[in-house]
Amino acid sequence: MKIAERIERLAESQSLQMAARCQQMREQGVDVIGMSLGEPDMDTPQHIQQAAQEAVANHWSHYGPVRGLPGLREAAAMRQNERSKIVYTANDVLVSVGAKMAIYNAIQTIINPGDEVILPTPCWVSYSEMVKVAEGRVVNIATRMEDQYCLTPDQLRKAITPKTRLLLLCTPNNPTGSVYSRQQLDELVAVLEEYPQVAVLADEIYSPLVYGVEAVSFAQYPQLADRLIVINGVSKAYAMTGYRIGWMLCKDAKFISGCARLQGQQITCATMVAQKAAEAAMKGSQDCVEDMRKVFEERKELICKLAAEIPGFKFDEPKGAFYLFPNVSAIGSGDQVVEYLLEKAHVACVSGSAFGCDDCIRLSYAISTEQIKEAMRRIKEALSQR
Numbered sequence: 001m002k003i004a005e006r007i008e009r010l011a012e013s014q015s016l017q018m019a020a021r022c023q024q025m026r027e028q029g030v031d032v033i034g035m036s037l038g039e040p041d042m043d044t045p046q047h048i049q050q051a052a053q054e055a056v057a058n059h060w061s062h063y064g065p066v067r068g069l070p071g072l073r074e075a076a077a078m079r080q081n082e083r084s085k086i087v088y089t090a091n092d093v094l095v096s097v098g099a100k101m102a103i104y105n106a107i108q109t110i111i112n113p114g115d116e117v118i119l120p121t122p123c124w125v126s127y128s129e130m131v132k133v134a135e136g137r138v139v140n141i142a143t144r145m146e147d148q149y150c151l152t153p154d155q156l157r158k159a160i161t162p163k164t165r166l167l168l169l170c171t172p173n174n175p176t177g178s179v180y181s182r183q184q185l186d187e188l189v190a191v192l193e194e195y196p197q198v199a200v201l202a203d204e205i206y207s208p209l210v211y212g213v214e215a216v217s218f219a220q221y222p223q224l225a226d227r228l229i230v231i232n233g234v235s236k237a238y239a240m241t242g243y244r245i246g247w248m249l250c251k252d253a254k255f256i257s258g259c260a261r262l263q264g265q266q267i268t269c270a271t272m273v274a275q276k277a278a279e280a281a282m283k284g285s286q287d288c289v290e291d292m293r294k295v296f297e298e299r300k301e302l303i304c305k306l307a308a309e310i311p312g313f314k315f316d317e318p319k320g321a322f323y324l325f326p327n328v329s330a331i332g333s334g335d336q337v338v339e340y341l342l343e344k345a346h347v348a349c350v351s352g353s354a355f356g357c358d359d360c361i362r363l364s365y366a367i368s369t370e371q372i373k374e375a376m377r378r379i380k381e382a383l384s385q386r
């Protein structure tokens with residue numbers, strides 16, 4: 001069969017590809033340490049598992065509302081309001097199959113062919129491919145390590161044209177671990193106020209996972225209320241990647257309706273049992289999130305200490321999420337170093353080229369401290385033998 005051109009153009013996710021290679025090597029008996037995947041290694045907290053089991057027992061097995069369960073939407077709005085000046089209600093929330101689908105729906109709903117989307121890089125692998133599917137034009141802006149990989153107001157202003165429709169920004173960031181400070185956001189918002197045609201999609205999926213800094217939300221800026229889409233979900237902070245629940249929040253009712261029409265034609269609604277579990281995650285005690293955050297913080301300290309001892313690794317200490325993104329250009333390109341480390345050290349990571357920055361590699365530290373120590377020992381040894 002002939003594949004449609006828009007799908008032919010679509011790149012495969014490099015992190016998923018690497019996970020598949022990792023699995024293949026393990027099946028051949030190779031002891032590979034996987035640092036390529038962006039998912040917590042912890043189990044889903046007990047009270048959330050229990051909510052899922054109760055949902056099964058209580059026959060949450062029927063179709064539900066397209067926008068998601070009212071209880072979950074209300075709870076998602078309530079959690080967002082704890083860190084917002086914009087006040088959200090259940091009506092402003094659309095629950096989807098993971099944050100990934102929420103982002104996809106948002107892009108499909110506002111991007112027309114030829115519309116420009118500003119995408120600061122390094123950034124998560126899927127954004128640009130989603131924009132391509134919508135036939136939008138991706139305008140990449142390379143952020144710099146000396147700016148902590150954050151977009152500067154000057155860079156933003158220069159990138160905006162009459163065709164700019166959307167700024168897509170992720171804080172805390174995957175893959176760099178950078179977190180925009182209040183002052184940095186103040187300055188970006190000041191520029192955005194001059195360009196009312198530019199909407200903002202703020203991917204804040206890692207917001208609970210920050211280390212020594214505050215994850216300031218774009219929803220702190222009421223002046224953006226009618227053109228701001230905030231993305232969040234349960235995958236990362238509640239160790240629920242497989243439940244596939246995420247959402248968008250937006251005060252523009254017409255936009256949310258558009259996204260709901262699209263979702264209604266695609267999937268009807270997210271899985272009901274998973275929504276009940278996510279509702280328990282949102283409504284229950286947040287101690288489990290703090291416990292996991294502390295574990296990630298300890299691992300971050302450890303990996304930074306060990307990475308600093310590796311000649312040729314240059315990095316900015318991450319402030320959020322669970323990735324280290326060293327610049328390895330003194331050793332080789334990101335692609336070359338990743339390949340070398342997989343073959344020689346049996347450590348799987350992802351090349352920065354997947355995130356729009358071929359000078360770097362991404363190491364996920366969502367693995368045990370023992371694995372981090374062993375992986376960094378192997379990397380150091382393999383690189384010293386080049």
Ligand code: PLP
Pocket residue numbers: 038097098099100101124170173174203205233234235241244245246
């Ligand atoms: N946004 C970012 C920045 C991510 O890193 C990921 C997952 O890797 C997602 C969104 C998607 O999350 P979900 O599992 O909720 O689809």
